[in-house]
Amino acid sequence: MGYRACCPSSFSSFIVNLREVLLFFMLATPFQHKPVIYGSELNDLLFFNAISVHAVIALVALVSGVGALAVRKGSLVHLRFGRAFVISMYWTAVTGILLDVLRLAFYVEENHTKYLDYSMPSSYPARFAFLFAGLCVLYMIRQGGLRTILSSVGPVFGWGDRLASLALTVLGVGLSGLIYFRYNPWTGALWMIWTFLAILCFLVRMAEMGGWLGWRERNRALHRFHMIFLLVFCGWASLQGFGPAIALRLTGVDNSIPVYTGNQPGDYGPGFWWFLLAWAPVFLLGLYLLRRFSRPIRQS
Numbered sequence: 001m002g003y004r005a006c007c008p009s010s011f012s013s014f015i016v017n018l019r020e021v022l023l024f025f026m027l028a029t030p031f032q033h034k035p036v037i038y039g040s041e042l043n044d045l046l047f048f049n050a051i052s053v054h055a056v057i058a059l060v061a062l063v064s065g066v067g068a069l070a071v072r073k074g075s076l077v078h079l080r081f082g083r084a085f086v087i088s089m090y091w092t093a094v095t096g097i098l099l100d101v102l103r104l105a106f107y108v109e110e111n112h113t114k115y116l117d118y119s120m121p122s123s124y125p126a127r128f129a130f131l132f133a134g135l136c137v138l139y140m141i142r143q144g145g146l147r148t149i150l151s152s153v154g155p156v157f158g159w160g161d162r163l164a165s166l167a168l169t170v171l172g173v174g175l176s177g178l179i180y181f182r183y184n185p186w187t188g189a190l191w192m193i194w195t196f197l198a199i200l201c202f203l204v205r206m207a208e209m210g211g212w213l214g215w216r217e218r219n220r221a222l223h224r225f226h227m228i229f230l231l232v233f234c235g236w237a238s239l240q241g242f243g244p245a246i247a248l249r250l251t252g253v254d255n256s257i258p259v260y261t262g263n264q265p266g267d268y269g270p271g272f273w274w275f276l277l278a279w280a281p282v283f284l285l286g287l288y289l290l291r292r293f294s295r296p297i298r299q300s
Contacts, residue, residue: 028118029048029051033118033119033245033248033253034111034118034119034120034121034122035110035111035113035115035118035121036048036111037107037110037111038102038106038107038111039106039107047099047102050095050098050099050102051099053095054092054095054096054099055241057088057091057092057095058088058092058234058237058238058241059238060084060088061085061088061089061092061234062231062234062235062238064081064082064084064085064088065081065085065089065227065230065231065234066231067081067085068081068082068085068227069228069231069289082227085227085230085231086141089137089141089230089234090137090138090141092137092234093134093135093137093138093141094134094138096130096131096133096134097131097134097135097138100127100130100131100134101131103122103127104124104127104128104131108124112124116255117253117255118253119244119248119253119254120254123183123184123187123189124179124183125179125183125184125187125189125190126187126189128175128178128179128189128193129175129179129189129190129192129193130192132168132171132172132175132192132193132196133192133193133196133233135168135171136168136196136199136200137230137233139164139165139168139200140199140203140226140229140230141226141230142161142164143161143203143222143226144222144223144225144226144227144230162204165200165203165204168196168200169197169200169201172193172194172196172197172200173197175193176190176193176194176197179193186267186268186269186271186272187272187275188271188272188274188275188276188279191275191276191279192279195279195283199229203222203225203226224290225290228286228289228290229283229286231286232282232283232285232286232289233282235282236279236282239282
């Protein structure tokens with residue numbers, strides 16, 4: 001009887017404590033402890049769950065992408081890993097775009113301010129850059145996915161694809177101008193946008209090489225380039241997401257900066273080049289992988 005009597009009280013206490021723990025974590029992103037303030041407990045919970053799902057799907061994309069790269073190309077295992085990678089990258093991009101739109105459209109000031117005992121929030125330029133990257137990822141999935149590799153003859157780069165590439169180019173140039181003239185001209189977010197702009201230009205040129213390269217070889221090259229580039233970007237983004245989280249656990253939160261000013265015009269700083277040093281090696285690895293996996297095809 002005593003056990004039965006104490007059960008409801010213990011269960012109620014457990015529920016109350018669990019709710020307090022959830023509310024505590026809902027006020028910050030699950031990994032980097034950035035502020036989450038969207039007007040109500042329900043909205044905070046929805047955003048918290050959305051960013052958690054985004055992180056989990058991105059981790060699935062990274063694992064499946066490495067698996068597809070590690071096994072024999074064309075095998076059933078490779079196709080299954082590749083399909084999982086494409087699907088998970090697609091939903092990673094979709095959820096990322098949704099999160100960036102929410103961050104740029106609702107409670108912007110509250111979620112871009114440095115609070116005591118919270119880590120540094122994202123800046124407006126960073127959100128613009130990740131939004132542009134997400135749109136480019138969707139475009140690259142369409143251009144380099146199964147549709148391309150299964151088309152052994154004929155072009156797969158139609159007028160719709162040309163208009164999409166042109167629209168993305170105009171958007172990237174516009175966002176670069178917005179960031180440079182309105183916000184911080186020395187932010188590392190510009191490197192991300194410029195890299196994707198260069199990739200877009202290269203892919204358009206590469207898509208039109210079938211006339212002399214051969215459609216089959218051109219399509220295989222497009223597929224290989226898109227997938228490796230998406231994989232290395234996924235790896236870099238995973239480091240950006242989980243790396244600072246590990247550092248926060250080891251060193252704690254830096255409270256020396258009272259207000260975050262990354263959305264305001266800033267002065268030149270070495271961080272502009274440090275971001276490039278952290279960004280470029282991942283894509284140099286991608287170029288190495290392209291060369292390594294292109295060699296057997298060229299020899300055959």
